[in-house]
Amino acid sequence: MAGNLEPTTALSDALVILGAAGIVIPAFARFRITPIIGFILVGLVVGPFGLGSLVPQYPWLYHITISDPAAIAPFAEFGIILLLFEIGLELSFNRLWDMRRLVFGLGAMELGVSAFLLSGVLLFTGLQISGAFGLGLALALSSTALVLPIAGTHGPVGRAALSMLLFEDIALVPIIFILGAMGPVAAHSDGPTLGETLLYGGIVVAVLLVGGRLLLPRLFAQAAQTKSPELFLAATMLVVIAAALSTSLVGLSPIMGALLAGLLIAETEYHTEVESITKPFKGLALGVFLITIGMGIDLRVVWAQIGPLALAVIGVVVLKALVTMFALRAMGKERATALEAGILMASPSETTLIVLTTAAEASLINRETAQFWQIVTAIGLTITPLLAKLGETWGQRVAKTSADAGQAVPVEEPEGERVVVMGFGRVGRLVADMLTVHGAPWLGIDSDPRIVKSARQEGRPVLFGNVDSEAAIARLGLDDAKAMILTMDEPVLILRMVKKLRATHPDLPIIVRARDAAHAAELYKAGASHAVPETLESSLQLSEAVLVDLGFPMGLVIASIHEKRDEFREQIMEEGGLEEKPRLKSGSLRERSA
Incomplete structure (x- = not known):
């Protein structure tokens, strides 16, 4: 009996996920609403705090709920890896070099100022300096998984968001190491130092860059000669997973390896075929990630702490939006672009959850504080599409005002x-x-x-x-x-x-x-x-x-x-x-x- 339980659980979870994809995407597309909200709502309903909590009383609900959220977590992580891979495909090394001023100028300004101000505000809540600093860094991060699918990477808002998000992804590794080193248990840790990780990481990145340029064209040429879409997909997944594992084994984020894989393939003549063949899998895996976000929201806890949670969400969103807008204006961006991008980037990130976990494990914050801000993060991710719509509307109004002012230019x-x-x-x-x-x-x-x-x-x-x-x-x-x-x-x-x-x-x-x-x-x-x-x-x-x-x-x-x-x-x-x-x-x- 026990031997049959695991496959049944896996099949039941797969049924829920695929059913959600088949229902949510068409239904929300019909009403021109992003399916992001739909997937999060599905996770809220079918998760352990929704219908899943009623399984002991109503066993039949077992087949339409996700009984083991941890089991689908690897698929959610794979969705983020595929997303960064797709971003790499849309970029090129030349374009990335052209964006260096925005990535290391605008990105550093936005993250640094946001983290500093958030940490300062959190100090007044009674947190120690180390805990406030860790929380400030975590909340200053913005969601790559949600922002880029909404904004794209080619318009002025998309390019600004991409530059800031790229810097945050690069900065994630040193942030985690710094927080680990600040904790009281850091002295007893036998793990690698930040210097060792950066050294080994640099070697791995260099190997990937050189080896990718030499091997990838030959690999995809062989796959293309077979005229087999399955083999082409297998070669693509091999490259993505190998690159992600290579960077994760030396302590870097796997999404950095996925981004490098996308950049390398973008330099070959096969990037269009790779992009088209992987896009459906990315969308489904991203849906799984969003479902896990919804499963982390306990409405009973939200209702019990509705006041503090609402104040925290509003405070984080407003502060980050203002900082991002001022940073964009300082870099010479138009008011409409700064307003829209600022509101879009205002919510916390999926990587906020990673940094919160690191801060809790380093004893910088206690478990109750971490759980509170995890719920704030989940709510922030849920309202990201609404913030995007709000930013677009306000941005168009500001742009219209500028356009009306521009119509004063003498044009016959x-x-x-x-x-x-x-x-x-x-x-x-x-x-x-x-x-x-x-x-x-x-x-x-x-x-x-x-x-x-x-x-x-x-x-x-x-x-x-x-x-x-x-x-x-x-x-x-x-x-x-x-x-x-x-x-x-x-x-x-x-x-x-x-x-x-x-x-x-x-x-x-x-x-x-x-x-x-x-x-x-x-x-x-x-x-x-x-x-x-x-x-x-x-x-x-x-x-x-x-x-x-x-x-x-x-x-x-x-x-x-x-x-x-x-x-x-x-x-x-x-x-x-x-x-x-x-x-x-x-x-x-x-x-x-x-």
Whole structure:
């Protein structure tokens, strides 16, 4: 009987985790809510402080609860390792070198000032200096696992967050050693010293860097030749786990090894395939980590100490947000970026739990204090998506104010007959450039205040406005417009806009960006004058480039591309059961602007 218990427990826990993934992700995506909150709530419900506590009274609950939280902890740690590996894949050594000022300047400032101020506040609660210092360092850390999936790594907020989080990950090892050395039991410890760990760690990192550059291209080339996705995945996991184990064996964090593995693979031509093949596993493993966070929250303890816990959470969040905002402003970042990144980075981290455990084992803080701040950390992680939304909203308001101020820059805005370009991202900017080349006056509108401010600083006539707002559309004076061009990459919004514009302006030429042929057919039904499917246009441009390179005359190639485009349009209209509409003639804009 005892021999069958362990597999049953493992299968039961796996059922709960996979069931949570299958239910939480689609359900929360439907309501446009991050699944991060969903996974934490699942852990809260099915954990030992939720339904798991009722298993003795109701044994059937055993099959839908997680009976041994410690058993899934290694999978949660593996999720963090895969996350850092994915971050490494998105970076490169050149990009990391370019970020050195932010990593060691901004990152050190944010962590150091936050830890100093938090330690100072904690001294007034009655803690000793060593305990306050340990807690301050722990609470100053921010969550890599939650912040980067929310912010990404390419935008201004994502780059700022990435630089600070990278420094925190690097600083984690010396923090743990310093706290261990400060404890009263440190004198009796036979473990390696900080110097020995850094020495051995440096040797391991150097071996990984040199060996990775020499071996990884050959390893993945052999895996790619087999054309077996399974072997490619196995080679990837081998590299990640070997790198993580190598750094952990010498006392460094395993996530440092995972980050190095990602950086090394990012330098090879196989990084795109590796990223796509590991992404589903990272998401599932991260879900397991979030479930463990939820399982650590005991609502009865929270309710019994609701006042002190709320005060602690608010205090940590506000103080860290202010410090991060001031640090970002000191490094020259815009107010909107500083505000959004500051609020996003305000909650504690999963590594806070590691540092708290270290401080407790070193007797810097007692177990009750550690448990209190562990609950604070769990609550802080839970509200991170809400903080992200709050920061985004406030950041957009600040950016809008800056954009409105930027609109005071003298930019000549064409009046009367003009082309209106709605959406001034990559596609809208290119369309506007082509209109300028041919002398057609145009006016742009976008709902992103950063884009508007940047465009107006360049002297472009772009206005801020919610493209789905009737008031914003009324400002554009569409009665005299030559054409309306919709360039946003939001199929549902574009479809709604076409219906609205066609109802109010039946004679206005409306040219829209379509996702594919099916989307184009829907847009034609809604009243679009011309819908341009991205998938078809990319194939036509590819065909044009190939034919020209093969030596065919440019004029004949362009003529054939136009004929094929007309065929596609007629086919889309026929499949949608629509009658052919009069097209916007190629010379009409030039003729009407003359």
